[in-house]
Amino acid sequence: MNGNERVTELQPGIFQVRGLAGSSHSYVIKGAYLNVLIDSGADHNFPVLERGLSEIGLRVRDIELVINTHEHCDHIGANRYFQEHALIAAYRLAASKMILGDYYVTMYKGNDLNEIPLRVHLWLENMTRLDLGNYSLRIFHTPGHTSGCISIYEATRGLLFSADTIFAGGTLSYIAESGSVGDYIDSLRRLRCFGLEALYPGHGRISMTPAEDIDRAIENAKILLEGRSEDREKIFFYKQQERSSSDAAVEGS
Numbered sequence: 001m002n003g004n005e006r007v008t009e010l011q012p013g014i015f016q017v018r019g020l021a022g023s024s025h026s027y028v029i030k031g032a033y034l035n036v037l038i039d040s041g042a043d044h045n046f047p048v049l050e051r052g053l054s055e056i057g058l059r060v061r062d063i064e065l066v067i068n069t070h071e072h073c074d075h076i077g078a079n080r081y082f083q084e085h086a087l088i089a090a091y092r093l094a095a096s097k098m099i100l101g102d103y104y105v106t107m108y109k110g111n112d113l114n115e116i117p118l119r120v121h122l123w124l125e126n127m128t129r130l131d132l133g134n135y136s137l138r139i140f141h142t143p144g145h146t147s148g149c150i151s152i153y154e155a156t157r158g159l160l161f162s163a164d165t166i167f168a169g170g171t172l173s174y175i176a177e178s179g180s181v182g183d184y185i186d187s188l189r190r191l192r193c194f195g196l197e198a199l200y201p202g203h204g205r206i207s208m209t210p211a212e213d214i215d216r217a218i219e220n221a222k223i224l225l226e227g228r229s230e231d232r233e234k235i236f237f238y239k240q241q242e243r244s245s246s247d248a249a250v251e252g253s
């Protein structure tokens with residue numbers, strides 16, 4: 001952790017810039033071949049991200065590829081600061097929602113209002129591989145929270161950038177209009193097959209026990225699927241955040 005306290009080097013050349021006030025976290029990978037940003041975060045969070053980048057020796061223009069994990073505005077809102085010079089990549093079901101400017105599904109309505117049309121240059125498919133030289137990223141389509149969610153697996157170190165698909169402790173996102181609990185369980189079961197050493201989610205803390213987190217998440221998703229009326233605070237990440245507002249101030253939401 002350096003002076004900013006919002007920037008952490010998680011692995012050599014892999015940094016987390018923690019989002020403020022509801023923004024997703026952003027992850028920066030200084031690749032040997034290109035610099036990658038996973039999720040630009042909310043528009044209002046851009047000054048935090050820009051400061052974080054400068055602390056790790058990068059200007060905004062040094063980011064060459066932005067991967068959006070899904071179409072929600074707390075993950076894509078600052079794309080407009082990158083899309084003139086960097087390639088923007090998203091899974092095709094997220095990309096179509098982004099470029100159509102559907103502010104209901106991207107949740108811009110009532111949140112950050114971004115009037116600048118979003119661009120998506122690379123429409124990703126399941127199993128797309130990105131070779132950064134020092135790291136190798138594999139895109140996995142993991143629908144559940146929304147239909148267009150991806151998780152990004154770094155195979156050489158067993159890292160999972162899980163966005164809103166799974167959080168530390170196995171809590172879940174809510175199911176958005178295009179999402180599905182059944183898809184969520186399938187996605188979690190597929191993620192469980194990987195050799196994982198660390199979980200880097202879109203909100204909240206990171207976890208070094210990803211297998212346990214996924215097992216718990218599958219149990220939580222089954223409770224939802226079966227309509228069991230168990231304590232929702234155990235299932236949903238945002239319920240835990242509501243309960244602990246002081247954590248929310250530190251972690252984002």
Ligand SMILES: [Zn+2]
Nearest residue numbers: 070072145164
């Ligand atoms: Zn989301």
